[in-house]
Amino acid sequence: MRRTKRYPTIQIVLFAIAAIAIAVYILISCKGETKNASGTTEATTETEAQKEVPTLYGIDYSELIVEQGTIGTGQTAGALFAKYGLDPAMTDKTDKACRSVFDLRNMRAGNNYTVFISNDSLSQLKHFVYEQNKTEYLVISFIGDSVCVRQDFKDVSVKRRMGEAVIKSSLWNAMVEADMSPALAMELSEVYAWTIDFFGLQEGDKVKVIYDEQCVDSTRIGNGRIWGAIFNHGGKDNYAIPFNQDGRISYWDEKGQSLRKSMLKAPLKYSRISSKFSNSRMHPVLRIRRPHHGVDYAAPAGTPVVAVGDGTVVFKGWQSGGGNVIKIKHNTQYTTGYLHLRGFAQGIATGKRVSQGQVIGYVGSTGVSTGPHLDYRVWRNGTPIDPLKMVAEPAEPISKENMARFEFVRDRIMAELAGTLPADQRITQLDSITVANDTLKTDSIR
Secondary structure: OOOOOOOOHHHHHHHHHHHHHHHHHHHHHHOOEEEOOOOOEEEOOHHHHOOOOOEEOOEEOOOEEEEEEEOOOOOOHHHHHHHOOOOHHHHHHHHHHHOOOOOHHHOOOOOEEEEEEEOOOOOOEEEEEEEOOOOEEEEEEEEOOEEEEEEEEOOOEEEEEEEEEEOOOOHHHHHHHOOOOOHHHHHHHHHOOOOOOOOOOOOOOEEEEEEEEEEEOOEEEEEEEEEEEEEEEOOEEEEEEEEEEOOEEEEEOOOOOEOOEOOOOOOOOOOEEEEOOEEEEEOOOOOOEEEEOOEEEEOOOOOEEEOOOOEEEEEEEEEOOOEEEEEEEOOOOEEEEEEEEEEEOOOOOOOOEEOOOOEEEEEEOOOOOOOOEEEEEEEEOOEEEOHHHOOOOEOOOOOHHHHHHHHHHHHHHHHHHHOOOOHHHOOOOOOOOOOHHHOOOOOOOO
């Protein structure tokens, strides 16, 4: 009989173990390697394998449902939370948790909100975000029975821009047509309030301005500093150069004279002159000729009226024809009057000191009046004068010790307005301007 040769069981087991070990070694050696387009082997890093986690308001929403909306008129936080399944007890707990950060009763209709809901059959509210304004937002997170509240801010990017606008009807409309913020018109009117009569702008007047534009999520939300401007009014160039003197940033012309005068050109913004100074005007109500020693500015009721200069309130009260009236004595020469006011600003009283630009009252139609307007008057040494012809003395000019530093700033701003300044030479701060030996050659940038 032929005998069959057998391998011991132990040898079979050892052979199987060796085969498995070799396979594992080959697998480990190849792990982490991939073939690229050229056929060469590359190691795949852990970072490359990771996926970017999507976030909104700092919240990972990769496994959540996101819904956005706006607060409705009369809609309360309680009603909104109930809509997303929050019971009254949790709503009360949320209200108390928010009070130290933001009172939910102050939510405004029209403001945006975002909710994050669990992506399951329970559809539980996990996070609620309320946008308080364009930059601030409130985050309420629900973790079990706990409520976490935090306030945060959106990133605001600042871009330096230079724009030019030509007046056709108004500065406001010119800004819109030039794709600049209309709010810039208000800011320019403040810069030039002492040197340009914005009620007398002419078609063809133009302005070029350098300013910071503030954006959130690529949406324009406001303006920062005005770095310089040139306003051509009636054929005359009026420069505005920012400079820090005595710890205060103000605007100056190219010669170092302050644009801030002792008196504003007008006591309110964006209205129209409905009647000028006259010694014989047909009164619109009394229908008789009589002197009108003031300038009437037609404006909507409630428009703020400001003091044209620093001074002391010498009269606040009712005068039969003028209705509610305020008079301010500015110095030994000049006194101004504001008639037909609807009411007075809080804190205004006889004997009270007021500052230039401070709101003192509001346009109305009190006294003998046909409609809302401000009757603005000026007296010099007790004699009424035409406010439109009053010449105001300028404020303190650039001091001798600051002149070299001012010229350093001025030359660069004027060159930037002309489009000849390299970007790396722009003025980007005004707190510490250093000029070697107080001298500077600027031929290369002018």
